[in-house]
Amino acid sequence: MHPFSLERPRDLAGAFASGAQAGRNDAPIEFIAGGTDMVQLLQEHVRRPDRLVSLSGLLDATIELSPEGLRIGAAATMADTAAHPAVLEGFPVIAEALLASASPQVRNQATIGGNLLQRTRCPYFRDVGYAACNKRAPGSGCSALGGETRWNAVLGTSQSCIAAHASDLAVALVALDPVVELRSASGQRTVPLAEFHRLPGETPHIETVLEPGEVVAGILVPASPIARRSHYLKVRDRASFEFALVSAAVGLDLEDGIIRDAHVALGGVGTKPWRVPEVEAALSGAALEEAALRQAAALATQGAEPRGGNAFKIELMQRAIVRAIQTAGARA
Ligand SMILES: Cc1cc2nc3c(=O)[nH]c(=O)nc-3n(C[C@H](O)[C@H](O)[C@H](O)COP(=O)(O)OP(=O)(O)OC[C@H]3O[C@@H](n4cnc5c(N)ncnc54)[C@H](O)[C@@H]3O)c2cc1C
Ligand code: SF4
Known part of the structure; x- marks a missing residue:
């Protein structure tokens, strides 16, 4: 594992001041939340940040139903979200997607924000033994083209990357037209989840519309029949x-x-x-x-x-x- 320092800022302002980025392989300073995806990628040398900045304790973990809909704080765990009575009653697709994900141990640790930012399970992305992976090393090629494609996508692909998005939760959510709340040092904005993840095009290493330093603060899902x-x-x-x-x-x-x-x-x-x-x-x-x-x-x-x-x-x-x-x- 590449050596790194782990920093625990006292507040979000400190996290923003650190210069950390989310979801970019080329970033030397990255955010970490529950760590369930990040630690695997560190262990496999897929990610090599010099500094990790913990979001633990800095983001809201509440799950609440209001006239606007269901708001899930980014720090809520997958387990707490799946078990919440408002989710079970008014949004069963969310609970079912979460309960079909990972294991109880992972769900107890993993956060909703981290879930949306998890990286692909394309086997070539996760194995640095394969040099060619445009998502991991921009411009290096794509080992999946002409290789094993069982885990890869058939829709939205490009000549640069055919990796499937891995999150079950994101699929359930996108069916319900939620917005993602984003925060950074310069303020707050919302983005429809449908526009949050990007198609690979020629830049598959840029997976979301997050600006450098921005974090996911929560998700607001409208209630509906x-x-x-x-x-x-x-x-x-x-x-x-x-x-x-x-x-x-x-x-x-x-x-x-x-x-x-x-x-x-x-x-x-x-x-x-x-x-x-x-x-x-x-x-x-x-x-x-x-x-x-x-x-x-x-x-x-x-x-x-x-x-x-x-x-x-x-x-x-x-x-x-x-x-x-x-x-x-x-x-x-
Ligand atoms: C064994 C195993 C099996 C799994 N099976 C499934 C499955 O079946 N289905 C499924 O959907 N998922 C599955 N997962 C993935 C799991 O859901 C994710 O690892 C988890 O949701 C990531 O959340 P985390 O808080 O641990 O994120 P971390 O690992 O801490 O971070 C992941 C990424 O998100 C970024 N990040 C974290 N929080 C924020 C935030 N608030 N704002 C901006 N960026 C942020 C980090 O910088 C990092 O890039 C599995 C994981 C494991 C380890
Ligand atoms: S499909 Fe994407 S993630 Fe997989 S090897 Fe090709 S570029 Fe890398």
């Missing part, structure tokens, strides 16, 4: 402690068995948490019948570029959407 009748379906190689091959987050507004409005997001297939507006438009006014759902789900594959070992995701994503809608639709 969509959020109440929602479901997260995760398909993976084993039933626990495994990342998604494909996942589907859905929320439905139903009347007499007819879909008035549907929100659908996909995981495991996109280079960022992936909404499918074409599918949502086709579901509007549809009955909860398999043929109609299947027809709408087929639109999710528009623009998909499977490469070798991940072609199976084309069929799997459609089946996941249909199953997730059927499960959400059966909810009271």
Whole structure:
């Protein structure tokens, strides 16, 4: 492991003054929260900061429901968020995505802010034995192109990077149109989560719209019938402690068995948490019948570029959407 110093500022102003950045491999000073992703990457030499600046105790960990919606502080743990009564009752897709993530030990330690900033599970990114990885070493190439692609994306890819976004929570959240609260030395701003993560394009090492020194302070999720009748379906190689091959987050507004409005997001297939507006438009006014759902789900594959070992995701994503809608639709 590259030697580093760990700093514990007394307040956020101190953290901002440190010059730390989030989510950039080339940053010599980085933030750390629960450490569950960061420490793995340090151990594997994927990240080599000289200084780590702890956000522990500096950010809000409260989870509260107000007329504006559900606010989750960035320092809330995955475990506390998944178990919160307001989440379980009004936002089941969030609780289900969290409970399908990692392990109880990791969920007790990992924060919601860190979850959104976790790095990809592309095996070539996490193994420095492979020199070519544009995300880890900009301009070095991409070992996944022409290599093993089972874990990689089919939507939103570029010639520079086809890495899938790894977070289950981000997929569930993006289906609910939340905003992310960002803070820095110069103040506060909000960004829709749908615009928070960037497509890889030619700069896959820049994964979010965070400015240097900015941190995630919280997430505000609007309450809605969509959020109440929602479901997260995760398909993976084993039933626990495994990342998604494909996942589907859905929320439905139903009347007499007819879909008035549907929100659908996909995981495991996109280079960022992936909404499918074409599918949502086709579901509007549809009955909860398999043929109609299947027809709408087929639109999710528009623009998909499977490469070798991940072609199976084309069929799997459609089946996941249909199953997730059927499960959400059966909810009271
Ligand atoms: C064994 C294992 C299995 C896992 N399985 C899953 C899974 O199935 N599904 C899933 O979704 N995830 C999974 N994860 C990932 C896990 O959810 C993340 O590691 C965790 O959420 C990261 O949170 P953290 O607080 O520990 O972040 P850290 O590791 O401390 O930080 C991660 C990144 O976020 C940045 N950061 C942290 N907080 C902030 C903030 N407030 N503002 C700005 N930047 C910040 C850090 O600088 C760093 O770049 C797994 C992790 C492990 C170790
Ligand atoms: S897909 Fe992206 S993360 Fe994976 S090797 Fe290629 S550049 Fe690196």
